[in-house]
Amino acid sequence: MEILDCAACPLRSLPAFTEHSSEEVELIKSIKLDQIDVKADRPIIHEGQVDAPLYTLFSGWAFRFKTLSDGRRQILNFLLPGDFIGVQQRMSASSIHGVQALTAVNLCVFRRDILWELHRRAPRLAFDVTWLTAHEESTVDDTLLSVGRRSAEERIATLLVLLYKRAAILFRVVGRERSVPFPLTQQHIADGLGLSLVHTNKTLRKLEKRGMHRIVDGRLELRDPAAMLNCADLLGEGPALPRPLI
Amino acid sequence: MEILDCAACPLRSLPAFTEHSSEEVELIKSIKLDQIDVKADRPIIHEGQVDAPLYTLFSGWAFRFKTLSDGRRQILNFLLPGDFIGVQQRMSASSIHGVQALTAVNLCVFRRDILWELHRRAPRLAFDVTWLTAHEESTVDDTLLSVGRRSAEERIATLLVLLYKRAAILFRVVGRERSVPFPLTQQHIADGLGLSLVHTNKTLRKLEKRGMHRIVDGRLELRDPAAMLNCADLLGEGPALPRPLI
């Protein structure tokens, strides 16, 4: 893919995102190194990698994860367009996670020292980075609550509702379409919720038979949003809108 | 307690923390509103509270948590002196967590709009805030890995090791003392690891009988650090040092 001009970035024009000043866009443009493609299921950042650059996910889905030495894997959170990748690697020496493409993705690549430069030259953008970081943490908090205290049914309902909401904002629902893109395999769901693959399948099937949702052709449809919300014990937790570095 | 002069802050002089310039200290001083005490087991920030100020934990232990509507509670992470409290509340409209004192604590209170001011006037300090936020997220990441993929034994070993390391840095081990302060009840451990109280007790007891640790009089001693590390599947994950806003 051709390197896009940040000033014409189509992502930023989505209703989900707030405005940048033209100087800010210029700065972003000046620190953008490249724009790259990564194929589905390929690593973006290896677990333990320390010299990774910073990325903004431009298109496609990805996820952050950690693994134990015997291979058990936990997905920490899912990344959608506009999400920032690599702040933790820059900031913390310890406790590294990997990032992997879930679908084919396209990434904007930034100089790895931009964080400091941003803080010096564009406090507003730096503020946004802090915002995004804090926001990502709150997502992990939600997942931790699920994995620690919710039953398998509740966990899955929660995940489906939250991902549906995020996807619905980013991928405008066309016409009377009631479904959103949903590229996760059941293995991804299992690894994201601390469940086994088999139990994930059975639980998913149970919810589907109850008429609560349907996953077909890589799309998710919430057929009974009320029941889903109820099962998830999520009341009015509207997701806040991130301000991506784009 | 008397309001301390930031310039003379005893916390900052600990080897754990890096230097601030005198201008930075002046700025911190100027945005510091107060210094308050909160008794053990008392809320610092209520779940759902939106107008909370920002705090730095000056002394004592605290924890962040979320609860489900039926009362199930998940502790997200434990807070020790130097930790920052309240960034998420400021940044994200959704998904609020509570913060509660675990022991009696003393907190430095900052104006709630300092985040923006910091970014404008002291980029280096703002950078530190981003650092702390990212670092706190990596802590939650570790816990999520534990809760999602580790057995009860492994979870407890992991928690004990990580808390021991943090506490050992902050509360210098006196003389040939091999123990660190450890104010958590078994209920806290259970809520932090997604386990039931009973099972937490039995697992703790099992590890203790194996000679791996001892918890007496609010202090934790790792009697067999190697076995602990091995059980935790933690190899060389030295905790990075935070730069607190103090």
Added chain:
DNA sequence: CGACGTGTTGATCTCTCTCAATTAGAGTGG
């Protein structure tokens, strides 16, 4: 002295895991 919080232990119960086997679709090569 009784109430309460914390820790301890035994006895069940069950949710979730592990093992195993089958189906269906997509890709590959001869």
Added chain:
DNA sequence: CCACTCTAATTGAGAGAGATCAACACGTCG
């Protein structure tokens, strides 16, 4: 065009880690 392979989804059966229920010990405190 047809074996062959691989991945993802599916379903049944049995096993087990951890939950729940219940009782009791101990120290602190009003």
